[in-house]
Amino acid sequence: MSKRQVAMVMDLNKCLGCQTCTVACKRLWTKREGMSHMYWNTVNTQPGTGTPHNWEQMGGGFKDGMAQKGHRPSVEEFGKAWDFNHKEVAFGGKPDAVLAPKGDNPGRGPNWDEDIGGGDYPNSHYFYLPRICNHCTHPACQEACPRKAISKREDNGIVLIDEDHCNGYRFCQEACPYKKIYYNELEEVSQKCIFCFPRIDEGVTTACSRQCPGRVRFVGYLDDPEGPIHKLVHQHKVALPLHAEYGTQPNVFYVPPLSPPRIDDEGNATDEARIPTEYLISLFGPRVPEVLEKIKHERERSQRGETSELMDLLISRKWLDMFGPFTKHPREVATSQIKFYKKPPGPGDARPAPQGGQDPLGRPGVVLKGERP
C-alpha cells in the first residue's frame, strides 16, 4: 500500500478533443523506436469504440476479488497512424494523384471514430474521454506479472514497469481492464504512462495536464485537503472513477459531462439530457445523476451571482491552482540546457547573429534551461 496517492481529475465538460495532451505526451515519452503506435494518453469520442478499439469488451480486472481473463490487444486494435503518399501528391508530377493512405489495408487509426458519437439528429451527441493509465490502487497489471516487474511507488502510488526486469510476457496487457499498456516489439518490453514521475518528483505537473488548453486536468494528492483532487473527489464528490466495476480502484477520476436538453418529436426541449444518463452511468457508475444535478445546481447559483466554491474550482481561473503541489515550471528544475536554433542573418539583415541558448521569445539576455512541455 502506498503512503500517498497522486491522482488526476478530468472535467469532461471542458475537454475540447484537441489532442494537445496526446501530443505533449507523445513528444515527451514515446518517440523511441518501437513506440510509434503508442499513445499513453488518448482522447476518444464517446459513445465510441475507443482505443484500442472496443477495449471495454476486452476483459481483465477483478470480479469479486478474482482476477479476470483478458484479451491482449494487437497493434492493429490499438490502431496505427496512417502513412500518406505526400511525396507523390506534392512532388510526383502527377496532377491526378490524390492524397491517400499507403498500402491496400491501412487499418483503423487510433482515433478512428472521432466525432461520430451517438444518437440521431436532432439528438445526436458526443463528448471526449481522455484516458491515461489509471495508476490503480489495486493494479491488475502488477498482480498479473510473473516477473514482479511492475511496482507501485510507495511515496506517490505511481505504477511503473521496470523495463530491465520485464521479459515481454504481456500478461499485464491482458490483465489491465483499461488496456492502457503497450508492447514495444523492438525493445521486447511492455510500456505505459508513467504519470510523468520525473516531473512529479521535482514538483512539476504532468505534461498532459500542463499543456491542456481547456484546463481539463487537475493533479494532486488524494489525501491533500487543500488540493483540488481531494476537494473534487472527496469533498464535493463530483469526480467519479471510470468503470469502477473493473475492481482495480483507478486513481483517475472524471467530472461527467452535462449536455443540452433532448429534443422531442415536436422540436421542443425536454427535461432529459441529450447524452443519455444511462450511458454515462454505464461509464461512471450510479452516482452520475446526483453529480450532474449538483453541478447543474452550482452552475445556476453561480449564474445568479452567488458564490460557488465548486464552480470556482472547476472553472480554474488560477491555472496553477489545478496542480496541487506540482506548480513548478519545467524550466525551474531542468538539468540540461537546450540550444535553440535560429537561422543566421542573411545578407542585408540587420539583426545580430543569435547565440546558442538564446531565448526563443527574443527577450534580451534570457538564456533558457531545458524547457519541456
Added chain:
Amino acid sequence: MRAKRVASLTAYRQPGAAEWAAMAPQDIALTATPLSMQPTPYIQQSWDGKPYGQTPALKAACVHDGHEWALRVTWQGVSGMGHDFPDALAVALPVKGKPVLALMGQPDAPIHMLRWQANKEKLRIISATGIGKSIDGAAVKCGVQARAVDNEWQVVFTRVLGHGAGVAPLLAGKKTGIGFALWRGANDERAGIKAFSIDWIELALDA
C-alpha cells in the same frame, strides 16, 4: 544421456548432419508445468481449462570433442509465423548440486540455462534462482543452429566445456544433470506456461 567423444564437432553443428542421423537419440518425456505452480492468480485463472505444455516428448542426443559439447534436440510442433510469442526451448544445467528443476533453481543453487527461440539467431544465457527470478546468466561461449523440417524443429546447441563462476560445469569424464523446457508459440506459451522435463536427466560426458 551419454555425450560420446568424437574427433571433431564440425559436422555436428548442423542440425541436418548425417552424423546425427547415425545416432540413437534419447526420448525425453515432457509434462505441462502444474497450473497451481504458476506464479500469479491472473495466470492461474486465465489458463484454467486451456491446454498448454502438450508436446509429449522431445528427442535429444549429444557429443563432445574434449573442448566443446553439441546437443541436438528435435520435437514435433512448428508454430510458423504470425504469432505474438515464438517457439522456444531452454536447456537447463545445474551450477551446483541438483536443485528442484520445477522450481527453477534456488538462491544458493542457480540453474544455468541456454534459451533458443525461433525468432532469434543467438542463444540467451539465463541464470535462474527460482520461479520468476531469472536474470542474464554468466557468459559462456555457445551457439545454436536450428531448422524446421515440415512440422519438426531440429536445434543444435553448442557450448564450450568447463566451468566458472555462475557457469554450469560441463567436464569431460564427469556427470551432471540436464533438463528441458519447451514453449509452443502458437499456443501463446511463455513464462511458466510451458512443458518441461520434470526432473534432471543424467548427462555423462565421455572422458
